[in-house]
Amino acid sequence: MDAVQSELDEIELNISRIPPDKFTVQLRVRLANSDSDQILSPVPFELPANLGDAVDQPDVYGKLLGDALFAAEELRKKMSEVVGPKRDHPLRLRLLSDDEEIQRQRWEAVCFDGQPLFDRRICLSRFLSPDAAPERPPLRPSLK
Structure with missing residues (x-):
């Protein structure tokens, strides 16, 4: 591991579906x-019903998505500790989900x-996930 990677804190958000339209x-x-x-227990959340109406308004979209995702007090508190204003080095947030609806959201806008x-x-x-990656055709053997 190089010096940059070893100094990088990481947050992982693992999102799973609870059929039909809720998530943890x-x-x-x-x-x-x-x-x-540090691992928190899964907490429920729902995507806002009006999220699609804000697609062309990144600030509104990001606030709606963030308010829904971080609604649970325990999750919000831990996020505040990790991403707070005193942070002085880089952080990577990994979003993990096999759910297509979650993958379609504009997570780059989240507030x-x-x-x-x-x-x-x-x-x-x-x-x-490997299931979500596009399939590639097999390589053809080189012709002689």
Whole structure:
């Protein structure tokens, strides 16, 4: 692991569907200076019904999405600790979900505490499961 990676704190948001239209989110925090992860129990959340109406308004869209995602007090409190204003080094937030509806959302716009979550210090990394990755045709053997 290089010096940059070893200094990078990570947050993982694992989102799972509860049929038909609800979800749970589980937070895992791995601090660069710690050998153990902090894992919160999954908490329920729902995508806002009016989220689609705000697609062309990134600020509104991000606030709606963030307010729904971080509605649980325990999750919001842990996020405040990790992404708070005293943060002085980079952070990666990994979004994990196999759900197509979750993958379609504009997570880059999500807000936390009324402000865009992602900036120069915090970057988003979307995880695509092997099932979600596009299939590629097999390589043809070279012709002689």
